[in-house]
Amino acid sequence: MAGFWFTEKQTENFSIKIKVNRTLHTEQTDFQLLEMAETAEWGNMLFLDGMVMTSEKDEFVYHEMVAHVPLFTHPNPKNVLVVGGGDGGVIREIMKHPQVMKATLVDIDGKVIEYSKKYLPTIASELENPRVDVQVGDGFMHIAKAENEYDVIMVDSTEPVGPAVNLFSKGFYAGISKALKEDGIFVAQSDNPWFTPDLIKQVQSDVKEIFPITRLYTANIPTYPSGLWCFTLGSKKYDPLEVEDARFHEIDTKYYTKELHKAAFVLPKFVKDLTGE
């Protein structure tokens, strides 16, 4: 890709165009088409199978909201797992919590990790941190083998197609519950209410069957389909809306704040309706 408009088809009837200055890398990996491009508006961007994954300009929104909501909800998260997340952005945010002793990242595609380090250095900046264990493997299999191990699990996967298709199944969420400790929390990106309302409905209903506390929260991510992005949180004990102020230690962010931690759970009516509440 060099000097042209990259089109991301978000539905059969709606696409966005992104001005690309030059291609940085294109490769059909064992799992997906990996494209890295320098763009005029968003800086370097990673695309997988033609879908925007992350950009240097707006990545902080997603990575902060996936990481800090569960990590401030849990009173003492020591052992954290990230499924997917090969660009390293969620890991970078986890490292801002000194009480986390170990963060394990399991991404199925080592090429994503390799090229994120090369072309997205500000996002992949903590993948070499001694507290981080980077593994290349299927997150579904990793979860299936884990039991009573993690305080927090974050699912930072691609959409429910291709290698991530079974990361949105009830069986996977049951596996997550088993892999979590008895007071564990998990968060998964659950796409957007404009184009994938049924997915959100299904995820919320599946998680609700497994976790006593299930909540949906949102963030504004301009490069993701519709810009209104959703996250599903399942918790065995701690409610994200009942975190006392003292718990919010100082942290370097550009989107997340302790006020937004709770406000993000206030949903527009058409989104709240998807949660069945």
Ligand code: SAM
């Ligand atoms: N923030 C992005 C989003 O919300 O779409 C996700 C970015 S991250 C790059 C997505 C990662 O999920 C990719 O690196 C991909 O290789 C990984 N992935 C997909 N299926 C997976 C699986 N079954 N196990 C582990 N990682 C997987």
